[in-house]
Amino acid sequence: MSTINQSRRRLFSRNKNDAIRLPWVKSSVEFTDLCTRCDKCIEACETQIIIKGDGGFPQIDFSIDECTFCQKCVDVCKEPLFEDLNNVPWQITANIQEKCMAYQGIWCQSCKDACDTSAISFTLSIGKAPLPNIDKDACTGCGACVAPCPSNAILLKNVEA
Ligand code: SF4
Ligand code: SF4
Numbered sequence: 083m084s085t086i087n088q089s090r091r092r093l094f095s096r097n098k099n100d101a102i103r104l105p106w107v108k109s110s111v112e113f114t115d116l117c118t119r120c121d122k123c124i125e126a127c128e129t130q131i132i133i134k135g136d137g138g139f140p141q142i143d144f145s146i147d148e149c150t151f152c153q154k155c156v157d158v159c160k161e162p163l164f165e166d167l168n169n170v171p172w173q174i175t176a177n178i179q180e181k182c183m184a185y186q187g188i189w190c191q192s193c194k195d196a197c198d199t200s201a202i203s204f205t206l207s208i209g210k211a212p213l214p215n216i217d218k219d220a221c222t223g224c225g226a227c228v229a230p231c232p233s234n235a236i237l238l239k240n241v242e243a
């Protein structure tokens with residue numbers, strides 16, 4: 083059994099930092115060791131943002147929609163993958179890349195309009211398009227700002243990655 087787990091870990095360990103797994107997944111577990119790839123979370127997700135990633139393991143795709151933190155994925159999963167639901171769901175935050183239209187001098191605030199927690203603000207400067215700032219403490223990592231961005235400039239990343 084440990085041999086299987088070791089080989090699964092080798093195959094999929096690069097996902098630990100790259101792929102965003104489900105909310106409330108324990109950071110202390112190796113996701114690919116415990117997930118049975120049963121797809122129940124994929125079927126349960128109310129915004130359909132859980133997709134089959136490398137090796138058939140579920141991962142989040144914010145280009146589809148946001149996480150509403152409905153907890154349906156947690157409810158249907160039979161494996162000991164999740165921590166106390168009173169804790170924050172994950173340690174991921176939004177990051178704006180240079181291809182953001184505002185950095186090209188174009189007035190765009192689509193991400194700000196999508197953010198329910200007002201984590202995105204824009205700094206006015208004379209003669210330039212306002213530039214976005216993300217308050218990492220206010221960002222819940224919901225991903226609602228990702229899909230509306232016309233230049234696909236927002237990446238959700240693990241804080242510790
Ligand atoms: S419900 Fe749990 S075990 Fe099944 S695919 Fe999702 S995370 Fe893996
Ligand atoms: S908490 Fe709800 S919306 Fe978020 S990934 Fe799980 S099922 Fe989908």
Ligand code: SF4
Pocket residue numbers: 175176196197198199200201202216220221222223224225226227228
């Ligand atoms: S991920 Fe959610 S909370 Fe964070 S900046 Fe984007 S919309 Fe706001």
